[in-house]
Amino acid sequence: MTKEVLLHLLQEGECFHLEAKKAERDLPASIWESYSAFCNTDGGIILLGVSEDKKKNLSVTGIQDSSKLIQNFWNQINNKQKVSDNLLFNHQVYPFTIDDKEIIVIEVPRADRHYKPVFISDNLFSGTYRRNADGDYRCSREEVKAMLRDQADITADTTIAEKIDWKELDKDTIRRFRMRFRNMKPGHVWNTLDDVEFLLKTGALKRDRNTSGICTTLAGILMFGTEQLITEQFPNYFLDYREVEDENRWTDRVFSSSGDWSGNLFDFYFKIIDRLTSSVKVPFKLQNGLDRIDETSAHEALREALANALIHADYYGRRGVVVVKDKDKLVISNPGTLRITLDEALEGGVSDPRNTVLFKMFAMVNVGERTGSGLQNLRYVWKDMGLPEPRLVEKFSPDQIYIEIPFTNGDSFSLLESEDDFHKGMVRESPVSYRRVPDKVPDKVPDKVPDKVPDKVPDKVPDKVPDTLTDNQIRILELLSENNRLSMMELSEKVGISKRKILDNINKLRDQNLIQRLGDNRTGYWNVLIK
The missing domain is CATH 1.10.10.10 (Winged helix-like DNA-binding domain superfamily/Winged helix DNA-binding domain)
Structure with missing residues (x-):
């Protein structure tokens, strides 16, 4: 880390990615809570020898013996009774001198999903922390269980649903899926199979090795089940599509518990996809000089975005998959956190679906078949269209992933829960805030960061409160x-x-x-x- 970056961090104060601790002589006990929190959230930096005053301003107080403190840190972090996993390398813990005072910098990475949760005091449920705004909080049992589920390389949707007969699946959905598959791949050998053998090929069904019986997987229930059948396995399951006219009214809505359709993932996707892409302009263009092309790369990118939300959702999570569209933007959210880093998601080429069987089944009908390139493709397409870049956001407690896709260049209020969440650092969005470095950095840390004040008060200010105010x-x-x-x-x-x-x-x-x-x-x- 350069001096310029460090000075900028000190100037900005504690935030989602920065924790400061005085630690003049000894390691504070709270350092391990911060370590756990950064590992389980999105990584961050711990500064030892830095104090925060009542006004949230940071000042360098210094460390008396940095080498002794660093050695003590390594001794404790390698103690399994203190911390479950040491994810740090030597170059991520080092002393730094500012204004003739030594501090210690600890660069904590985001833990790979296989190592989460990182917990302290040898207690999984009471010793697991996450980062929220500028502080650490103890995770709920629900959050810890979600991290434990994500550890497995065999995804949860492959699990057999006990006592569920495959005949309880929605036959009309299976018929529509097979019809689409047949139209896409008319010569495929699977078209000759009966429904049971076909569903075994998709992963919707499994053979029990002990009894040779046919069992239904969770993926099969999500894809081909009814809403009632699905909610027996996933009590918080909910799908919702809304076209918003203003904040309180919608002009169109499709939701899984309405009772007038199956409520499963396959039918939801194809019920809303045309509605979702209807705002995309289609230029007049002919293929082979005869047939008009009604599809654009933007349509393809939006289809990919919706498929990704359905494939990567944690259906055990508290919030459902929600798609909200207004004239200016589209917001797609799904429960769960990213299984890769945000930077990897933005760069593309890395795919780690939470539901591998769902991924396979959607790919069979040419939906979401791009491996790890959906978001990257969406960004490129929107850039070519001259529109603002789509925004990917990871939110915690409850765990959710949002993607906000603008349809216009105009400024408008975000459909995300609160713009204040972003200002308070409660969510993680691209680009990484602590990597932003101003063009000009002060030579030393100022005592107080001055507010940015307008040049003057507006010329025309009413003498009294207008009668027209509500x-x-x-x-x-x-x-x-x-x-x-x-x-x-x-x-x-x-x-x-x-x-x-x-x-x-x-x-x-x-x-x-x-x-x-x-x-x-x-x-x-x-x-x-x-x-």
Whole structure:
């Protein structure tokens, strides 16, 4: 790590990827909680010899004997009673001198899924931590179990569902799947098989080696089952597609528990895919000079994005697969975390599906057959179209992966749960924030980072509160007058309306020069221009 990067980290303060500890003479006990948290989340940096004051500013206090402290660190991290796994190499723990004071830098990597959870004090369930904003929290049993499931190389969807007869699967879905397979591959030898033999080839069914009986796999239930059958195995299973007109109304909706269709993955995909891609413009283009081409690379990329969400979802997770579309963007979310690093996901070429049988079955009908290139392809296509780059986000507690795909170049409110989550560092998105280095770095760490203040107050500020303001807008003014650092989420809770409505009202108050923002989204505050 260079001095410039380190100074920038100190200037930014503690965050999702940075933890500072005073540790003047000894290792603090909390260092192991932070180590576990960074390993189980997305990696990060621990700085020893750095203190944080009440205003969240960092200052270098120094280490008295860095070599002794480093040796003590290695002794403890290699003790299985202290930490379950040491994932560090020598070059990731080192002393650093700033302003004639020594500190210790510990670069903690994100653990490979085979090593998670990394826990402390020889206690799996009470000693497993994760990172949330600028602190560490103890994982719930549900989170620990999810990490344990992801350790296995044989994915969960291959598991046999006990006491489920394959005849309980939805026959119409099986017929539609076979019809599509036959149309895609008319000469394939599997087309001559009966349903049982065909489903055995797909992985939807398995032969019991002890009894030679036919058993249904979890993948078979997800792909060909009914909603009732699926929720018996996955109580939190839910599929939801919405076309949003505003935050409270939708013009079209398809969800798995509606009761008027099967509710399984195969039918969900083909019920919504045309709706999902209908916003993509198709230029007039002929193939061989005769037939119009109705498909573009954008259609293909969107199909891949939806398939990836269904294939990589953790169906034991609390949240279902949710697809929300409005005129400006599409947001696809699925339960579970990334099984590879975010950088690997963005670069493409690495595939580690959570449900390998589902992957195989979708690929059989030419859906999601690209290995590890779906997101990379989507980014390239959107760049060629001149649109903003799609955004991939990993969120924890509950574990979710979001991909937000813009349809326009205009700025609009995110359909993700809260923009404040990003500013507080509660989610992980690309690019990695702690790798951003400013063009110009100060020679030393400033005592206080100055707020970014506008040049002047707007010329026209009303003398009194306009009569046209709504009750909610007046309430927002009152709250910001009492506490000018309230976040959108806090305002939403106090006013009793959604975060999107809060943002709309904030923008209207700014347009009328009643409030202004001083500083950035993370450290700034609101200035109420009228009392």
